[in-house]
Amino acid sequence: MTHKLKLATTSLAGCFGCHMSFLDMDERLVELLEHIEFDRSPFTDIKQVGPCDIGLVEGGVCNAENVHVLRAFRTQCRILVAVGACAINGGVPAMRNHYSLQECLEEVYLKGAGLENPHIPNDPELPLLLDKVYPVSEVVKIDYFLPGCPPSGDAFYNFLKDLIMGKAPQVSKDELRYD
Numbered sequence: 001m002t003h004k005l006k007l008a009t010t011s012l013a014g015c016f017g018c019h020m021s022f023l024d025m026d027e028r029l030v031e032l033l034e035h036i037e038f039d040r041s042p043f044t045d046i047k048q049v050g051p052c053d054i055g056l057v058e059g060g061v062c063n064a065e066n067v068h069v070l071r072a073f074r075t076q077c078r079i080l081v082a083v084g085a086c087a088i089n090g091g092v093p094a095m096r097n098h099y100s101l102q103e104c105l106e107e108v109y110l111k112g113a114g115l116e117n118p119h120i121p122n123d124p125e126l127p128l129l130l131d132k133v134y135p136v137s138e139v140v141k142i143d144y145f146l147p148g149c150p151p152s153g154d155a156f157y158n159f160l161k162d163l164i165m166g167k168a169p170q171v172s173k174d175e176l177r178y179d
């Protein structure tokens with residue numbers, strides 16, 4: 001058995017749909033597990049990322065904690081991949097970029113229907129929100145992009161197979177999916 005590649009995954013400002021699609025590889029995951037092992041990931045519940053060969057990042061960057069996690073992934077992962085529309089261009093969470101942060105907070109916490117005690121949360125434990133939602137490539141260097149919303153299981157499989165074989169991954173147009 002050759003050395004297994006370490007793979008870490010994380011979700012920043014995303015919906016976990018990309019992670020769910022990763023699982024759509026189904027039985028091919030068993031084949032991949034002959035070549036990779038998981039480090040930090042929602043699949044393992046490991047909380048701190050260690051030295052890794054591949055890091056997959058879902059979601060854009062909307063708060064200070066996202067910046068911290070993303071920088072840790074960049075430091076620890078030899079190859080860092082932006083997975084899905086939210087990581088690549090901000091996606092759905094970046095719809096808030098059309099408004100100021102204050103407008104968004106007021107709309108949700110002060111003007112929303114059915115609020116009993118309208119107030120904007122200010123617990124110091126909460127991660128500081130950024131003014132906008134940023135693509136991950138605006139915060140750290142990204143090596144590869146896997147587009148889609150979410151990328152299909154086939155796209156994940158072919159992309160990871162290329163990386164495992166030491167090739168630059170290619171994503172064919174037929175594999176692109178935005179549903």
Ligand code: SF4
Nearest residue numbers: 014015017084085086
């Ligand atoms: Fe969810 Fe789509 Fe964003 Fe992936 S790209 S986290 S599926 S909204």
